Amino acid sequence: MSPSIKDVAVRAGVSVGTVSNVLNHPERVTENTRAAVLSAISTLGFVRNSSAAQLRAGTSRSLGLIVLDLSNPFFHDVARGVEHVADELGYAVVLCNSDDQTARENRYLQVLEEQRVRGVLITPIEVSSDRLDALRRRGTPAVLVDRHDPRVNCCSVAVDDVAGGELAGAHLVAQGHERIVYYSGPPNLSQCADRLTGLRRAVASAGLDPDEAVEVVEVPVMNARSTHDLARARFADGDDTPGAFCANDLMALGVLRAALSTGRRVPGDLALVGYDDIEFAADAAVPLTSIRQPTQQIGRAAAQLLVEECDNPETHAHQQVMFKPELVTRDSTTPE
Amino acid sequence: MSPSIKDVAVRAGVSVGTVSNVLNHPERVTENTRAAVLSAISTLGFVRNSSAAQLRAGTSRSLGLIVLDLSNPFFHDVARGVEHVADELGYAVVLCNSDDQTARENRYLQVLEEQRVRGVLITPIEVSSDRLDALRRRGTPAVLVDRHDPRVNCCSVAVDDVAGGELAGAHLVAQGHERIVYYSGPPNLSQCADRLTGLRRAVASAGLDPDEAVEVVEVPVMNARSTHDLARARFADGDDTPGAFCANDLMALGVLRAALSTGRRVPGDLALVGYDDIEFAADAAVPLTSIRQPTQQIGRAAAQLLVEECDNPETHAHQQVMFKPELVTRDSTTPE
């Protein structure tokens, strides 16, 4: 078995309390004894048992973060933001990937609660989850990431998707395109629906009729291949709509490839706007105009809200933070 | 404070030992008492305190996984493989991202050891790390991922990079290209060096002189943009080498864009091979021929080795597993 604080105490000729003080309150201990204890620690190779420490202390300094999909750069950046703030404030982050499976999400919530994390950051699969409600009822604060709670029962941090759609729409209209295809994901995803709302709003405020100017194409799986296949079929059928807006960049890359391989010039024949501004957007065959979300900031803000709630449970007031997205213009809409 | 096993015991009218049995050995307990205990648990909203459990049990059922860079799809897939196996064997995985910083790597090693994880899977920044040696000396098994230990002191799982380079080289030569540019990363990375070795070997065994047929271009940062800039400059200078092999797919995408934008046809004027077969390779402007590594399998194998060592510490013999990469042929080398 690995040596305990007791072994260290014996070796250094002091009591266990003193060893603990060296570890946690070095200033309470004399230079000499501290040195003796530290040397005992290193010769024995002592490593503190955090289970015991946390059991006694009753509370941990760690946060749980449950994201939908770590392979999505969006969530990866969010996580980075969270870790950064947590680091600064002396919290550890337990990173969990629910992979869009309710079973996994629930399991992780259970594990995090058993570990007595101070709080949880989560992009839930369903906005209202019994498991999550129970957690919060028992006193573990939670913050929603990239989602809003319809009943405003906890803090949340998200991005204004309507505004994002509006940015894209306004940009396309400003380039003179009066007909736009919107490649959407499943319409029950609020992100997809909101972006469409924004797009239609932009079109309307340019004096066009949204019902005529905007055509919605629902793509079942929001990836490049699936979108490519759909778009290619449309192009083969003679689709010559001059503008396209995609619910994410991967989809836009699919449309781009379909367009180029059917002899269309981008942006000459087709102006294309994506969403998310993923790293590769700038490096695509035609660099992609996209809507950038402040991903790291989302993570940072969420972590700050959570820690604030953990530290001041009584005075805390729930907040719904909403960031604004930003248009990044590249070759896919603006001729060089 | 949240209710403890004691509160549950009182509520259900049984002893704490019985509650513990319901939790851990349900078969030792009568149908009736089990029901009573479970109902007490749910009305009180009891959640087991894993610190206490682990403290008493002395050992945990969790593994640590430290990767270099979670934003790299390669490591993401490895992690997926690890989680899958761990799940099956009833282990939890603590996922850590060292982000290529020694300080972070050391901090995580410390945390994992304090948590008394059963074992650690790691892609270390330096192959020989004092911190890691110490960990293993104190009895926590470790397995190297995507690295080999020169002193064969622990298990490791990696991919044969020489073979990968050879595959790429043989393929390009078979297509009739007798001059090849190798876009390499920093040559002190064994991955880059090994792939070059393989490439030269393939060229040589086709009867060509490697020194003449292979030109090495060192790209300082292994991403798309940096490679694009370098390649574009070369193309502008009139480079007309018919074959190119890149140390990873992002670099290949950079070369691809540079080639297309300077009017070259791919594969007509330039045949291009990448490495890693990242998800986007198939969806690039010209779908990319690439060398696929069995990423998930790496993770699975590593996890299996680790668990094996954890379960049979005495009989265990260290193994160095080496996977073979695979050529995936797409349009960037084969005319349609």
Place this chain on the structure above:
DNA sequence: ACTCGTGAATGAAACGTTTCACGATCTCCA
């Protein structure tokens, strides 16, 4: 010489589990 105050170290209690040797109760059969 005596007390007081201060700073350092002590040691026992407590945290919430799991474990295990030990009772209690019941069943079955001689």
Place this chain on the structure above:
DNA sequence: TGGAGATCGTGAAACGTTTCATTCACGAGT
């Protein structure tokens, strides 16, 4: 009827920390 098993449940000990009231040692001030 009695005793041997088998089956359930009990309760105290133990895990390795942290905390905190207490003790100790040592100078300074009267």
